[in-house]
Amino acid sequence: MTNRPVVVNLKAVVGSLKEMLRRAIPQNIALTTQLDDSSSEVSMYPGQIEQVIMSLVLNSSDAMPNGGQLTIETRNIELDETFAEIHKTLQPGPHVMIAVSDTGTGMDKATQQKMFEPFCTTKGSARETGPGLSTAYGIVRQSGGDIQAYSEAGHGTTVKIYLPQVERAASRSRLATPVPAGRGTERILVVDDSAAIANAVKRVLGLVGYTVLTAASGPDALQLLARRDGPVHLAMTDLLMPGMSGVELGKQVAQVHPGIKVLYTSGYTSGYVRQHGLLGQGVHFIEKPYSFSTLTNKVREVLNS
Ligand SMILES: Nc1ncnc2c1ncn2[C@@H]1O[C@H](COP(=O)(O)OP(=O)(O)OP(=O)(O)O)[C@@H](O)[C@H]1O
Numbered sequence: 667m668t669n670r671p672v673v674v675n676l677k678a679v680v681g682s683l684k685e686m687l688r689r690a691i692p693q694n695i696a697l698t699t700q701l702d703d704s705s706s707e708v709s710m711y712p713g714q715i716e717q718v719i720m721s722l723v724l725n726s727s728d729a730m731p732n733g734g735q736l737t738i739e740t741r742n743i744e745l746d747e748t749f750a751e752i753h754k755t756l757q758p759g760p761h762v763m764i765a766v767s768d769t770g771t772g773m774d775k776a777t778q779q780k781m782f783e784p785f786c787t788t789k790g791s792a793r794e795t796g797p798g799l800s801t802a803y804g805i806v807r808q809s810g811g812d813i814q815a816y817s818e819a820g821h822g823t824t825v826k827i828y829l830p831q832v833e834r835a836a837s838r839s840r841l842a843t844p845v846p847a848g849r850g851t852e853r854i855l856v857v858d859d860s861a862a863i864a865n866a867v868k869r870v871l872g873l874v875g876y877t878v879l880t881a882a883s884g885p886d887a888l889q890l891l892a893r894r895d896g897p898v899h900l901a902m903t904d905l906l907m908p909g910m911s912g913v914e915l916g917k918q919v920a921q922v923h924p925g926i927k928v929l930y931t932s933g934y935t936s937g938y939v940r941q942h943g944l945l946g947q948g949v950h951f952i953e954k955p956y957s958f959s960t961l962t963n964k965v966r967e968v969l970n971s
């Protein structure tokens with residue numbers, strides 16, 4: 667009778683796994699957890715979520731041979747259509763996010779593209795390795811969720827898992843109150859090396875009135891701004907891009923076009939981004955992926971600042 671999905675509270679699962687994980691990873695790795703205050707219930711087969719978290723934690727541990735920081739977060743979030751646009755496998759509604767972040771080696775684009783494939787490993791053939799993440803991927807997809815990695819070589823990794831929350835009357839009533847969108851008519855430049863993300867953001871901001879230009883890199887963005895064929899009020903840039911980083915781009919924009927507001931974005935969780943000094947205090951930041959209202963309200967807030 668145990669081989670059926672059961673309702674598990676992720677906050678409780680991570681809490682009780684922590685001691686075991688602590689013993690499974692080397693002493694020179696600091697392990698911290700940031701768990702959502704409210705309960706986060708999902709429906710999974712017994713033991714599966716533990717297996718997924720364990721596999722992500724071991725990967726992070728492997729990526730930090732000289733020690734570092736490992737963070738596990740759980741958070742309840744409401745996914746909307748904007749989000750589902752980027753994560754084609756997810757349905758809008760209440761979800762739980764689990765994020766495992768490390769300060770390790772990170773991954774290049776080529777490794778990221780195949781990391782969820784069976785037998786993908788960069789750890790050599792001496793070990794029987796490779797199925798870890800493809801198994802985790804299978805489990806998450808079977809549970810109606812999605813898994814996504816954000817990483818850049820040399821900049822650590824954040825892997826985020828989204829799982830549908832077990833439906834409760836309370837979450838339904840929460841859904842019934844739509845959050846109003848921030849609107850505007852300003853011109854916004856969106857800089858992201860992923861064309862899919864840049865276009866999704868463009869579409870959403872276009873829906874609430876903004877005019878949106880896109881650029882695939884820092885140098886492209888600067889070139890576009892130098893042409894000055896119309897004012898740009900806000901530059902929204904990904905933090906970690908191959909070549910020029912978002913931080914570097916932000917600095918140059920501040921120097922050359924001091925009137926333009928800058929909003930940074932990244933798949934790394936905001937706590938992680940600040941903790942590692944990627945951004946200073948008082949800097950505007952929004953974590954990927956965003957829901958419709960989070961994105962439109964943040965953009966309005968930064969433009970008004
Ligand atoms: N947190 C991470 N940091 C850097 N690289 C990672 C991370 N997670 C996964 N990878 C990369 O993805 C590859 C695939 O991971 P996966 O867990 O499937 O296999 P593995 O860890 O090599 O072997 P195992 O089956 O023992 O887990 C890894 O070999 C590594 O290159």
Ligand SMILES: [Mg+2]
Pocket residue numbers: 721724725798799
């Ligand atoms: Mg692994």
